Amino acid sequence: MSMSSREPAETHGKLLRAWQLAVLRFAVTLDNSDRLNVLALAAEVDRLGRQSTEASLHFFRRTSVEICWAILGQQEDADIVMVRFHNEIEDPRLKRAFAAAVGIAPANAAPLKRRPKPDNDLFRGLPPRKAHA
Numbered sequence: 001m002s003m004s005s006r007e008p009a010e011t012h013g014k015l016l017r018a019w020q021l022a023v024l025r026f027a028v029t030l031d032n033s034d035r036l037n038v039l040a041l042a043a044e045v046d047r048l049g050r051q052s053t054e055a056s057l058h059f060f061r062r063t064s065v066e067i068c069w070a071i072l073g074q075q076e077d078a079d080i081v082m083v084r085f086h087n088e089i090e091d092p093r094l095k096r097a098f099a100a101a102v103g104i105a106p107a108n109a110a111p112l113k114r115r116p117k118p119d120n121d122l123f124r125g126l127p128p129r130k131a132h133a
Contacts, residue, residue, distance in 0.1 A: 015045050019060065020089055020098075027071050027101040038064050071102060 019041040026034040042060035049059070063085075070081035082102050089095040099106060 012045070012048055015041065015048060017091070017094075019045055019064075020091075020094060023064070023067055023071075023085065024094060024098050024101060026068060027098060030072065035068050038068060 019038065022034065022038045022041050026038050039061065042064035045060040046058055049057075066075065066081055067085050069075040070078035070085075075081060083104060086095060086098055086102075086104050089098060096106075098104070
């Protein structure tokens with residue numbers, strides 16, 4: 001693979017990650033300037049996208065509006081929208097951070113098991129030691 005064919009994919013991947021981080025930041029701050037940043041990054045991702053169909057032309061902008069409304073609780077199916085976005089995040093740390101920010105419980109969260117109390121009979125089950133003279 002030549003350097004020039006790899007660069008657009010790397011740029012697109014970095015931009016997509018920046019968009020996801022912007023969504024996380026908005027979920028934490030709920031600040032309008034952070035929401036506008038999400039929309040600006042979404043427009044840039046759409047602009048660099050390789051898909052040429054009219055329906056996909058504004059995918060990230062439409063998705064961003066939907067996610068931002070869901071985060072603000074202004075959408076009827078907000079939980080579904082946020083879980084769908086959460087499931088698309090590949091980075092485990094970003095995924096956990098977004099889940100924590102919007103209150104999504106981890107799907108594989110098993111109840112924490114308590115460690116057993118230490119047993120006072122540390123040598124139980126071992127053969128008795130023979131005294132050496």
